[in-house]
Each structure stands twice: as structure tokens, then as C-alpha cells.
Amino acid sequence: MITTVNWIAAYNHLFPLLDRQGAPSYCSGPDFLRMCQQVDLGIPNYEQLIESRNRQRKSTSRKSFYWDVIWGMTEPQRFQLFRLFIDKLSPYAPSEVDLIRTTVFDGGYAVPIALVPADLWSSEKLNISLKEIDFAIDAQQFNRATTLAYTCLEGLYKAYVQKHVPSKADVTDLLTLCKVVKEDVSEKLRSRGAFPEQIVNAIPTLTHAVANSRNGFSESHFADDSQKWLATFSRDLINSIGRLLLHFI
Known part of the structure; x- marks a missing residue:
């Protein structure tokens, strides 16, 4: 409650x-x-x-x-x-x-913010949105928090694609962007040798979770504490994916 x-x-x-x-x-x-x-x-x-x-x-x-x-x-x-x-x-x-x-x-800790370098696409918007996820959760605006999480993922993927896969810069769908990013990250890591593929393979799974939380899991599906959990989980996923991608962008 x-x-x-x-x-x-x-x-x-x-x-x-x-x-x-x-x-x-x-x-x-x-x-x-x-x-x-x-x-x-x-x-x-x-x-x-x-x-x-x-x-x-x-x-x-x-x-x-x-x-x-x-x-x-x-x-x-x-x-x-x-x-x-x-x-x-x-x-x-x-x-x-x-x-x-x-x-x-209620004893909660904020997840460290993954900041986007200032020279990338819409970095100011991304930085503000990443910080505001925690503020939205604090204020119990859980739908806003999951929407911000979606926006952050979209921006991070677009920033990555613009730098590394410019031929796909016109892609706008989040899940398609995710696929492009995942394949390019895998290719870059594979060129360096063995790497934990499960981590990169988790990117689309996490993206689907955030996309579903924004598009289909409204308050009518998840109420009160469950909705808070969902918003917090989405925030954590954004920061995890963000830190991974920032190694490349």
C-alpha cells in the first residue's frame, strides 16, 4: 500500500x-x-x-x-x-x-546514475531523465518512472547507433534498436576474444521487460507495492544497460 x-x-x-x-x-x-x-x-x-x-x-x-x-x-x-x-x-x-x-x-537506496557523455545525441535530456527516475519513484509516480525508463533506453540506443551503426540511424522502434545494438556489441566483443555472451544476450530480455512495463503493465495490472517494484526494477535495468553501453559510447 x-x-x-x-x-x-x-x-x-x-x-x-x-x-x-x-x-x-x-x-x-x-x-x-x-x-x-x-x-x-x-x-x-x-x-x-x-x-x-x-x-x-x-x-x-x-x-x-x-x-x-x-x-x-x-x-x-x-x-x-x-x-x-x-x-x-x-x-x-x-x-x-x-x-x-x-x-x-522506506530504507531504499538510489541506484548510481549512469551519465551519458555530453557530446552524444540528446545527452542533456538523457541525463535529466536518468536522475528523474529516482525522483519519480520517491514521489510515488510509478507510471512516470517506467515511462522515463523507456525514454532513457531509447535515447541510449539511439546514441549508440548514431555513433557505431550510422546506417541504422533511421530506426525508431525500441526493440529493433535493441537488436541492432546487441548485435554490434557482440561483434565488437567477439573481435577481442571470448566474452560472457549471456550478459549481452540479456540486453533484449531486459529491454522487453522495460517496454512491457511502459506499454502494457498499467496501474490496473499492478497496484501499489507491485507497481513500485516494477518501477524500481525498470530503473535498475536502465542503469545496468547504460553502464554497459557507456563502455562503447
Whole structure:
């Protein structure tokens, strides 16, 4: 069943780390706002915020305005912000960060993002989409996550074909693109000697899984936790295939 995050509990786990004087986890007011601006450029700087709160006769204590800034964000933005803090604080307070991770993400870890080199076809779109898969899952937008997964695969395959098999650059169907990529990767590896063919043979199987999750497995087929599993599985497949192809492109 889809659950709602207890943001108050999440914040009560986070703030003591940010308030730990003299510790690497300490986060000053200006530093906190700069972190928030990575998620929302509309967040004011420290001087602007304090001036505004003084005019409104609101508390300027760090605990008060940190919470107000977080609560003023959209829920997807809060997910992004907590992910940033989890990544930043994990080396300094692993057990406390695990509590935050469990509260916000139900203990889940994000899969490392496979970035596409900037000189390739639509690389900016691909980079953004790969990052947004995790954000969509965090926000429980599972259909969006599987659609993004499909888009990422399509872009990765087109980038590969454009570089290595330009004669097939007009191919648009995902499964046909997959076949072209798989055959070319196999040929390149075979020219170097023996290689684990099962890994390359898995590319079309994984692609069919992502294509089916996008085209046929709607919420009417997979509800709540099953739909989350499907979106997460698709994300993992994209990153696995992406890392393999990036060795060549």
C-alpha cells in the first residue's frame, strides 16, 4: 500500500545532525539555504530570508526556519532535498542517516546514475531523465518512472547507433534498436576474444521487460507495492544497460 511520508519525523531525525556544533554534519543557515537552492532556485539567501521573517515577526531560529523552508517545498522537492542531505551526511553519521532513509525512502537506496557523455545525441535530456527516475519513484509516480525508463533506453540506443551503426540511424522502434545494438556489441566483443555472451544476450530480455512495463503493465495490472517494484526494477535495468553501453559510447 502507498504510504505518506511523516515529514515531521524525518525532520526531527535530520535537524539534530545539522545542529551538531563542531561536527562535520553541522549545517549553518546560509549553507542550509544553498543546499535547498539546489532543489528550488526560488529559495532566498540567508539575508533575504531573515529580513523577510523579521518583517513577518516569525522566529529566526534555525530549527524554525529550516522546517518552514522544507515544508514550503513540493513533496517531490522534499524528496530531492532529503536525498542530498543523506548523501552528504552518510559518511559522518551512518546510523542516524539510516533512520532518515527509512523514514523518507522506506530504507531504499538510489541506484548510481549512469551519465551519458555530453557530446552524444540528446545527452542533456538523457541525463535529466536518468536522475528523474529516482525522483519519480520517491514521489510515488510509478507510471512516470517506467515511462522515463523507456525514454532513457531509447535515447541510449539511439546514441549508440548514431555513433557505431550510422546506417541504422533511421530506426525508431525500441526493440529493433535493441537488436541492432546487441548485435554490434557482440561483434565488437567477439573481435577481442571470448566474452560472457549471456550478459549481452540479456540486453533484449531486459529491454522487453522495460517496454512491457511502459506499454502494457498499467496501474490496473499492478497496484501499489507491485507497481513500485516494477518501477524500481525498470530503473535498475536502465542503469545496468547504460553502464554497459557507456563502455562503447
